[in-house]
Amino acid sequence: xxxxxxxxxxxxxQSFREEAREILADLESALLELNEKRGxxxxxxxxxxxxxxxxxxxxMFGFERMAAFTHDLxxxxxxxxxxxxxxxxxxxxxxxxxxxxxxxMLAESPDAGLVSEASLCDDILQRLRKFAAIDEIAAPAPxxxxxxxxxxxxxxxxxxxxxxFAPGADLMLCGASPSLLLRELGQLGSLSVKADLDAIPPxxxxxxxxxxIAWEMTLRTVAPIESIRDVFIFVENCSSLQIEPGSRADAVxxxxxxxxxxxxxxxxxxxxxxxxxxxxxxxxxxxxKLDSFVNLVGELVTVxxxxxELAARRDDADLSAASEEIERLASALRENSMDMRMMQVRGxxxxxxxxxxxxxxxxxxxxxxxxEGAETELDKSVIDQLSDPLMHLIRNSMDHGxxxxxxxxxxGKPARATIHLAxxxxxxxxxxxxxxxxxxxxxxxxxAKAIERGMIGPDASLSESEVYALIFQPGFSTAKQVxxxxxxxxxxxxxxRNIDKLRGxxxxxxxxxxxxxxxLRLPLTLAIxxxxxxxxxxxxxxxxxxxxxxxxxxxRKEIDAAHGKRLISVRGETVPYIRLRDHFQVVDNxxxxxxxxLVDTEDGCYGLMVDAVxxxxxTMIKSLGRVYRHLQTISGATxxxxxxxxxxxxxxxxxxxxxxxxxxxxxxxPGISLKAGHIKPSA
Numbered sequence: 001x002x003x004x005x006x007x008x009x010x011x012x013x014q015s016f017r018e019e020a021r022e023i024l025a026d027l028e029s030a031l032l033e034l035n036e037k038r039g040x041x042x043x044x045x046x047x048x049x050x051x052x053x054x055x056x057x058x059x060m061f062g063f064e065r066m067a068a069f070t071h072d073l074x075x076x077x078x079x080x081x082x083x084x085x086x087x088x089x090x091x092x093x094x095x096x097x098x099x100x101x102x103x104x105m106l107a108e109s110p111d112a113g114l115v116s117e118a119s120l121c122d123d124i125l126q127r128l129r130k131f132a133a134i135d136e137i138a139a140p141a142p143x144x145x146x147x148x149x150x151x152x153x154x155x156x157x158x159x160x161x162x163x164x165f166a167p168g169a170d171l172m173l174c175g176a177s178p179s180l181l182l183r184e185l186g187q188l189g190s191l192s193v194k195a196d197l198d199a200i201p202p203x204x205x206x207x208x209x210x211x212x213i214a215w216e217m218t219l220r221t222v223a224p225i226e227s228i229r230d231v232f233i234f235v236e237n238c239s240s241l242q243i244e245p246g247s248r249a250d251a252v253x254x255x256x257x258x259x260x261x262x263x264x265x266x267x268x269x270x271x272x273x274x275x276x277x278x279x280x281x282x283x284x285x286x287x288x289k290l291d292s293f294v295n296l297v298g299e300l301v302t303v304x305x306x307x308x309e310l311a312a313r314r315d316d317a318d319l320s321a322a323s324e325e326i327e328r329l330a331s332a333l334r335e336n337s338m339d340m341r342m343m344q345v346r347g348x349x350x351x352x353x354x355x356x357x358x359x360x361x362x363x364x365x366x367x368x369x370x371x372e373g374a375e376t377e378l379d380k381s382v383i384d385q386l387s388d389p390l391m392h393l394i395r396n397s398m399d400h401g402x403x404x405x406x407x408x409x410x411x412g413k414p415a416r417a418t419i420h421l422a423x424x425x426x427x428x429x430x431x432x433x434x435x436x437x438x439x440x441x442x443x444x445x446x447x448a449k450a451i452e453r454g455m456i457g458p459d460a461s462l463s464e465s466e467v468y469a470l471i472f473q474p475g476f477s478t479a480k481q482v483x484x485x486x487x488x489x490x491x492x493x494x495x496x497r498n499i500d501k502l503r504g505x506x507x508x509x510x511x512x513x514x515x516x517x518x519x520l521r522l523p524l525t526l527a528i529x530x531x532x533x534x535x536x537x538x539x540x541x542x543x544x545x546x547x548x549x550x551x552x553x554x555x556r557k558e559i560d561a562a563h564g565k566r567l568i569s570v571r572g573e574t575v576p577y578i579r580l581r582d583h584f585q586v587v588d589n590x591x592x593x594x595x596x597x598l599v600d601t602e603d604g605c606y607g608l609m610v611d612a613v614x615x616x617x618x619t620m621i622k623s624l625g626r627v628y629r630h631l632q633t634i635s636g637a638t639x640x641x642x643x644x645x646x647x648x649x650x651x652x653x654x655x656x657x658x659x660x661x662x663x664x665x666x667x668x669x670p671g672i673s674l675k676a677g678h679i680k681p682s683a
Contacts, residue, residue, distance in 0.1 A: 015284065016061045016234055017106050023050050024099055024106075025351060031092050031099075032353040036368070038087045045224075047095075048077040053230040054102065056184040061234070066105040072125055073098055094128050096354065158189075158222055160246035166196075166214035168238040178211065185231050189221025218246060237283070287380065290340060297330075297337045298528055298620030302639050304330040305617060309642055334528055334618060341525065343383055345423050345432070346374035351387075352394055356419060359398045366405045366416045367398060373423035378430055379525040385502055386432070386522075389495040393434040393518050394419060396492065401438035401516055411513065413437065429504075429546075430524060435517040441510040443467045449476065468508035472496035503635045505652060531619040531638075533646065534597065534610040536580045537588030540646035541610070542619050542638060547651045549598040549605065551613055556592055568596055568607055577607025578658050599651040606655050621648060633657055 027050045034043045051074040059067035073095060079085040101121050163185075167178055185191060196214040200206065219228065225243060232241055304326050311323035349371050356369040378386070397419055402408075405415040420435040443464060450456045450470045470476060474493045495518075499506055502522055510516040523529075531542035552570065566577050577596050580586075596607040621636040628634070635650040 013061050016057060016063075018284065019234060020054060020057070020106055021103070023054055024103060025347060026050060027054075028096065028099055028354050029350045031095055032357050034087060035089065035092050035357070041081070044077060044081050044087070048074065048081050049227050049230055051077060052227070053233055056180070056231060057234045059180060063105065066102055069098070069105070069121055069125065070102065072128055076128060076131075090131060094124060094131065096357075098124050098128070158220055161219045161221070161225070161228060162244045162246040163217040163219060163228065164214070164240070164242045165217065165232070166240040167211045167235065168240075169210045169212070171211045171235060171238060178213070178215075181231060181235070182215065182217075185217070185219065185228065188223045188227060188231075189219055191220075192218040214240075290380075294337050294341060294528070295620075297334055300330050301334060301528060301618045301620055305640060306642065331618065338379075338525055338528065341380045342377040343380050344374060345376050345378055345383060345386075345430075348383055348386055348390070349374050349421050349423070352390065352421060355391065355394060356398065359395065363398060364404065365398065365402055367402060368416055368418050370418055370420045371422070372420065376423035376425060376430055377524075378522065382502055382522055382525070385498055389498045389520065390421070390432070390434065392492065392495050394421075397434065397436040397438065397516070401436045401440070403439060426521065429521050431519055431521050433517055433519040435515060437515040440512040440514055440516055441468060441471070441508070442512060443510075446470055465508070468510065471508075472506065500632070503650060529619050529621060529648075531617050531648065532597070533614040533617045533640070534595075535612040535614055536584060536610050537586035539584065539586060540614075540640065540644055541580070542617065542646050542648045543597060543599065543608070543651060544648075545616060547599045547601070549600055552596045552598065552607075554594050554596055554609070556590070556594075559594065570598065573605075575605055575607050577609050578654065579609040581609070581611065583654075583658070599655075601652050601655045606651075608649075608651065608654070619646075619648065 027047055030043050030046050030050070034040060034047065037043060051070055055067045055070040055074055058064075058070065076085065076091065076095075080087055080091075085091075101124060165178075165181070171178065182191075182193060194216045196216060197212075199214065200212045206212075221228075228243055229236070229241075232239065304323075307323045308327060311320045353369050356367055359365075360367045402417040402419075403411075408417060409415055418437050420433075422435070423430060423432045425431075446467050447456070447462065447470075450467075450473075451458055451460075453476070455470060455473060455476070456462065472492045472495060476492070496506060499520055499522070504520055504522040507519040507521070508516070509519070530545040532545050532548050534541050534543060552568065554568065566579060568575050568577055575598065581590075581594075591611050594609050594611060595613050596609050597613070598605055598607050617640075619638040622638060624631065624634065624637055633650055633654040634647050635653075636648045638646050638648060640646055
């Protein structure tokens with residue numbers, strides 16, 4: 001057999017691994033869904049097709065052990081699909097264990113063979129064969145891809161398909177074998193194959209490493225078109241493939257090849273040409289390349305801001321026109337680059353079905369995971385850091401929040417508990433919540449544990465939300481004993497630290513006896529934002545435009561008349577504000593007018609007083625580094641068009657920090673309450 005060039009082979013094997021992992025994730029989700037809907041024929045077919053694709057494509061790319069291991073799994077679900085075996089928890093558990101082994105095989109070299117892994121694989125297969133009596137069924141013999149007549153099939157449910165497959169010239173360089181593809185296609189039904197040899201060059205020009213042959217086929221099968229496409233799933237992007245419904249006449253028409261490639265004689269004697277080319281609707285791009293592209297777009301945004309500033313200083317109509325056009329193009333490029341980074345949270349959500357399933361077995365609890373808003377999109381960089389926080393929240397709910405079926409029934413609840421994972425848009429943020437209908441949080445127990453550990457004083461007066469915030473402190477846990485699941489006070493601290501890194505926030509709501517909801521509020525993207533550029537003295541700051549409601553000009557005499565009170569009246573509502581000049585200890589000369597920017601926070605509407613508002617800007621966010629990681633109110637920095645550095649403020653954390661300074665009650669002393677207004681943005 002032809003051995004492909006090692007570099008190209010490894011490249012395509014890596015592509016296969018990525019595709020296979022997506023199929024395995026879908027298989028896992030389908031299996032867990034089938035566990036709830038035992039009689040769903042579509043789910044069974046979906047699982048069978050996935051296993052069939054893993055088996056066939058694995059063999060094609062050199063993963064023979066994986067293909068052989070998958071064969072019995074495929075056979076078992078073929079029995080279920082044909083009504084010869086019932087779906088059971090044992091079958092689902094065995095298949096999930098087998099999928100874990102397939103993931104391990106994918107991660108290693110195709111020809112590796114660890115003794116311990118082989119032993120585990122054999123154990124799984126022996127249990128599966130005994131359970132499904134597969135050893136009584138002979139494995140299907142490979143079918144020859146040579147042209148043959150179509151045998152008779154039962155008329156009910158069969159479909160005739162006309163297939164044109166023209167491999168790309170470099171197909172075999174990726175380790176693919178057309179003969180294996182045709183053999184796998186033949187296993188779906190009765191297949192008639194005609195080879196088109198017209199593209200083969202003269203012998204002197206022939207390259208033995210290239211593929212010149214195309215095939216026209218007629219397939220009679222009960223399988224859906226998705227199963228046919230699955231055969232070619234890993235070579236479709238580098239080949240031409242067309243699948244069309246055929247007529248009964250196609251099944252017995254043996255004159256197709258004799259009339260030439262891409263031609264078919266119509267009933268009227270005419271000729272009709274077919275375009276068998278098929279363009280790929282998507283391509284795979286390495287994440288590192290995409291990150292590099294977004295960084296370059298961010299640099300372009302900075303240069304564009306510089307050009308805009310130059311154009312504003314010079315009285316040159318041509319320069320201004322060019323600047324405006326580049327600004328338009330840079331804005332469009334920025335939006336497109338951001339769209340390319342956006343991904344649905346579905347993949348992240350779905351993998352937690354397996355976690356809930358396994359933990360329910362381990363803890364002997366009856367728990368169902370429900371999902372809402374899986375189509376919500378987030379920046380890939382945010383999604384990549386979301387798995388750990390969600391995992392710890394779900395594990396905490398399973399271990400602490402949800403009781404056993406007996407305990408729930410005694411409390412008048414359904415025996416089956418529910419964990420609900422939901423996502424939705426909220427302005428420029430996404431809210432992701434983890435809810436359970438379990439015991440809820442005992443605020444008094446949390447408070448007592450915090451006093452015991454010296455985290456708060458015995459006389460501390462804390463609000464309910466402040467009590468719940470204690471569970472995210474390092475080492476805090478109310479568990480009476482440490483288990484494999486939780487109890488060391490690490491998980492919730494990980495949640496808080498990871499969400500802080502994402503410049504997000506956490507909100508906890510709980511009712512004893514009814515359940516708990518933890519809501520994560522996350523920014524849509526971490527790369528480029530629309531901001532409002534402001535000045536305080538000689539310093540520049542950027543506020544995320546999505547948090548800004550409106551700007552109000554405040555004359556010096558009104559500020560002096562307030563006698564130090566940081567309050568402003570807006571359409572009959574009194575709104576407190578924070579003077580950034582005082583907060584950042586800026587001592588430059590005072591302007592005649594200061595501006596109050598109203599921002600929307602979780603605590604309501606607050607004002608941020610600045611010296612000047614310079615206008616909107618597109619901002620590339622740069623990290624401040626580890627030295628400044630303790631500055632929670634600053635989420636990053638950016639470089640302005642003139643080379644000046646501007647700090648990007650986090651209005652939410654800025655308000656939270658200022659509220660803590662005027663709430664001594666948190667430290668156990670009575671204090672004032674700074675109540676925010678609820679101002680709607682002006683028209």
